[in-house]
Amino acid sequence: xxxxxxxxxxxxxxxxxxxxxxxxxxxxxxxxxxxxxxxxxxxxxxxxxxxxxxxxxxxxxxxxxxxxxxxxxxxxxxxxxxxxxxxxxxxxxxxxxxxxxxxxxxxxxxxxxxxxxxxxxxxxxxxxxxxxxxxxxxxxxxxxxxxxxxxxxxx
Amino acid sequence: xxxxxxxxxxxxxxxxxxxxxxxxxxxxxxxxxxxxxxxxxxxxxxxxxxxxxxxxxxxxxxxxxxxxxxxxxxxxxxxxxxxxxxxxxxxxxxxxxxxxxxxxxxxxxxx
Amino acid sequence: xxxxxxxxxxxxxxxxxxxxxxxxxxxxxxxxxxxxxxxxxxxxxxxxxxxxxxxxxxxxxxxxxxxxxxxxxxxxxxxxxxxxxxxxxxxxxxxxxxxxxxxxxxxxxxxxxxxxxxxxxxxxxxxxxxxxxxxxxxxxxxxxxxxxxxxxxxxxxxxxxxxxxxxxxxxxxxxxxxxxxxxxxxxxxxxxxxxxxxxxxxxxxxxxxxxxxxxxxxxxxxxxxxxxxxxxxxxxxxxxxxxxxxxxxxxxxxxx
Numbered sequence: 162x163x164x165x166x167x168x169x170x171x172x173x174x175x176x177x178x179x180x181x182x183x184x185x186x187x188x189x190x191x192x193x194x195x196x197x198x199x200x201x202x203x204x205x206x207x208x209x210x211x212x213x214x215x216x217x218x219x220x221x222x223x224x225x226x227x228x229x230x231x232x233x234x235x236x237x238x239x240x241x242x243x244x245x246x247x248x249x250x251x252x253x254x255x256x257x258x259x260x261x262x263x264x265x266x267x268x269x270x271x272x273x274x275x276x277x278x279x280x281x282x283x284x285x286x287x288x289x290x291x292x293x294x295x296x297x298x299x300x301x302x303x304x305x306x307x308x309x310x311x312x313x314x315x316x
Numbered sequence: 317x318x319x320x321x322x323x324x325x326x327x328x329x330x331x332x333x334x335x336x337x338x339x340x341x342x343x344x345x346x347x348x349x350x351x352x353x354x355x356x357x358x359x360x361x362x363x364x365x366x367x368x369x370x371x372x373x374x375x376x377x378x379x380x381x382x383x384x385x386x387x388x389x390x391x392x393x394x395x396x397x398x399x400x401x402x403x404x405x406x407x408x409x410x411x412x413x414x415x416x417x418x419x420x421x422x423x424x425x426x427x
Numbered sequence: 428x429x430x431x432x433x434x435x436x437x438x439x440x441x442x443x444x445x446x447x448x449x450x451x452x453x454x455x456x457x458x459x460x461x462x463x464x465x466x467x468x469x470x471x472x473x474x475x476x477x478x479x480x481x482x483x484x485x486x487x488x489x490x491x492x493x494x495x496x497x498x499x500x501x502x503x504x505x506x507x508x509x510x511x512x513x514x515x516x517x518x519x520x521x522x523x524x525x526x527x528x529x530x531x532x533x534x535x536x537x538x539x540x541x542x543x544x545x546x547x548x549x550x551x552x553x554x555x556x557x558x559x560x561x562x563x564x565x566x567x568x569x570x571x572x573x574x575x576x577x578x579x580x581x582x583x584x585x586x587x588x589x590x591x592x593x594x595x596x597x598x599x600x601x602x603x604x605x606x607x608x609x610x611x612x613x614x615x616x617x618x619x620x621x622x623x624x625x626x627x628x629x630x631x632x633x634x635x636x637x638x639x640x641x642x643x644x645x646x647x648x649x650x651x652x653x654x655x656x657x658x659x660x661x662x663x664x665x666x667x668x669x670x671x672x673x674x675x676x677x678x679x680x681x682x683x
Contacts, residue, residue, distance in 0.1 A: 194350045194363065196384060224457040228683050232388045232629035234460050256386060260351075264386045267395060272378035274336030274398035281388040281464070283349075321472045340467045346632075389632035390469035 200255050200262035204293065207253060207266075213293055213301035221292040221304045230284045230310040235264070237292040239276035239302070243269075249276035251295040257305075258288035284310050320344055322419035324407060331399050332427045340394040341369065341407050343419070349385040366391060368410045373423065374403035385412075399425050461681075470549070470627035470679035473542075473634045477550025480543060484532055487554060493528050505551065506558035506676055509665050511569040518573040520661055522548040522636065539655040545634045549625035553678040560622055560676060562668045570665070573658075577666025580659050587649035592663075595648070619671030621664070626680030634679065637664055 198206075204213075222236040239249045248271050254264040267278045276294065284290075291305040321344040331337050343366065350363025365385040371378055379395055387393075397405070406420040481490065491501040509520045515527060522544055526536035537544035564574040584591040594600075596613050613620040624637035635643075638655050641663055645652045653659050 194385070196363075222460060224453070224460050226453055226457055228453065228457075228461065229630045231632065232464075234464055236394075236460075236463075259386050261384055261386055263382075263384045265384065265393070266382040267393075268380045269395070270378045272373070272376070272398050272400075273396050275396040277338075277394070277396050279394040281392055283347075283386050283388055321476060323472050323475060325467065325471075327466070342467060342469060342472055344469070344472050388629075390472070392464075392467045392469060394467065 194260060196261040196263075198261055198263060200257040200291070203255060203262045204291075207251075207293065207295065208301050211299075211301060213303035215304065216294075216302035217304075219292050219294055219302050219304035221290065221306050223290045223306050223308050225307075226309045226311060227284060228311060230286070232281045233284050233290075233308060233310070234279070234281050235290060235292075236279040237277065237294075237304075239294045241276055241294070241296065241302075243271050243274055243276060245271050246297070248297045249294050250297050252276065252278040253293040253295070254278070254280070254282065255291040255293070256282055256284055256288055257291060259283070259285055284308060286310055320417055322407070322417075324405060324419060324421035326405075326421065326423070330426055333399055333401060333425045335399045335425075336396050337399060338394055339371070339397050339405065340392060341371075341419070342390070342392045343409065344390050345411070347385055347387055347389045347391060363412055365412050366409050367412050369393070370408045371395070371397070372406045372408065373397060374401060383409075399423065401425065465681050468627055468679055468681050469632075470625070470634045470681070473546045473627075474550045474553055474679055476543075477546035477548070480537075480547040481550060484529065484534065489532075490528065490551070493531070494524075502555045502558050503561065505555040507561045507563065508552075509562070509573070509661055509668065511567050511573075518569050518661055518665065520548075520638070520656070520664055521552055523656055523661070525551060540639075542634070545625065545636055545639070548636060549634055549679055552625060552676065555676045556678055557675050559673045560619075560668060560671050562665065562672055564665065564669050573662045573665045574669060576659065577662035577664070577669075580653070580663050581666050585650055586645075590648045590650065592644065595644075613667065613670060619674035621668040621671035622674040622676050623678070623680030623682075625678055626682045628682050630683055637667060640682075 218240040220238045220240065223233065227233045235254055237252050237254060239252065241249050243249065249269055251266055251268045253266045255262045256264055264282045265278070265280055269276055282290070287307070287309045289305045289307050291303065294302040296302065323342040325340045325342075327338040327340070345366055346364055347366070348361050348364040350360070352361045353359065354361055363385060365387075366383050368383060369381045371380070378397060381393065383391070402425060403423050404420050405423055406418060408416060408418045410416050481487065484490070487501065488498065491498055494501070494504060496504045505521065508524070509518050511518045512524065519527075522539055525544070525548055526539070529536040537547065564570045581592045584594070601611070611620070621637060624640055625634055627633070628635050638660050641660065642652050642655070653663075
């Protein structure tokens with residue numbers, strides 16, 4: 162039968178395929194680029210050494226287990242007013258073990274109406290993701306959560 | 317004008333003055349870290365990422381961002397904004413090579 | 428004999444897979460986070476390009492006319508691909524139909540593997556969003572044959588490890604873990620593959636069609652890669668699409 166032959170030929174040529182392509186970007190990407198900055202230095206650069214207060218007002222939503230390290234959803238919402246006199250000035254997101262620990266800084270204003278920032282980050286390995294809120298009164302609130310990164314799958 | 321493919325989405329898609337709505341900005345961009353090697357040639361692919369964005373509504377800047385190569389390829393960024401009259405929302409972004417591009421969306425409050 | 432071997436092999440594969448609950452199984456809260464990503468699927472930008480490509484060919488109106496459909500019947504007609512089209516004398520997927528459409532409109536057709544083709548064919552399939560898949564494998568002899576061939580390709584063990592698609596994609600192994608990933612349920616119920624591809628692949632940062640996804644599995648399971656648009660590939664799409672019959676189309680999907 163012709164069809165069978167076609168498939169058989171395919172299976173023959175398959176034997177010459179040597180290795181399974183790797184899919185992990187984590188493996189060949191241990192970041193140490195020109196933007197490399199460790200988390201504690203990145204944090205200090207923003208807080209000027211002031212200690213941020215761990216706070217339930219900072220809701221950080223990240224997956225406990227990321228199904229891939231290339232696209233990890235991160236949503237930060239601050240339960241805080243957004244009035245002209247009292248508001249969240251900025252939200253920062255860090256990935257503690259990425260070579261460059263900084264992901265994004267969003268400088269907000271009362272016109273945002275609500276202090277929220279949502280995006281997707283690359284995580285090279287299992288690590289803490291940190292959300293820092295900078296308030297108009299000069300204080301900082303912080304929250305963190307660990308994300309386990311898995312790799313693998315098929316295709 | 318924008319050479320990159322971009323998309324701005326407002327949610328919900330009908331809103332009125334005073335509403336606080338979600339605004340999402342998406343752009344097709346490789347977000348190269350400068351650390352990846354081309355699998356075929358073995359050469360390092362140069363860094364190429366969006367490094368900042370500015371959100372402007374009817375001429376008033378309400379949010380600015382510093383962005384790093386650690387955001388996912390084809391980045392998506394969402395925040396909120398307060399609807400305050402018809403006009404346009406403009407997102408200006410700059411990449412690590414210094415290219416500045418702009419993308420905008422019409423704001424049409426119902427009432 | 429062949430059947431016995433197949434069962435034995437599927438047991439073998441299954442025994443080397445861990446159960447979903449043992450390692451890396453995702454919580455409902457995590458799954459909800461990933462589902463939220465669909466609201467802002469980067470593939471929306473690619474479909475927007477696809478829509479522009481279609482506009483350059485006269486838009487949905489001229490596509491409907493080309494397919495001898497009305498404005499209202501187009502969506503449900505598109506929900507029936509792959510289908511046998513008499514003027515081509517073959518069973519075709521949406522991308523091949525679009526190649527013919529471009530050709531017949533005096534334009535140079537996009538290559539099947541080009542990103543322009545992925546963009547436009549995904550956009551065109553999305554015109555059928557919310558329509559239930561209505562492929563009819565009994566419509567004629569050609570469809571019957573395509574389905575039978577697709578099923579054969581799906582079940583045939585080949586390649587370096589003597590694996591078939593069935594070995595990893597059968598009801599008995601759904602949810603088990605292979606290289607940290609749960610084996611997906613490719614047939615109807617909720618997330619049917621044929622209803623959710625083309626999809627944005629987060630690990631590849633691009634838009635891929637169902638046939639392109641098949642190729643991914645072929646590569647990784649050491650089965651020689653069957654070309655896009657070949658008779659076998661289209662047949663495999665017919666098989667998968669029939670498995671998802673009735674599922675509402677939701678394009679673009681978003682996948683790991």
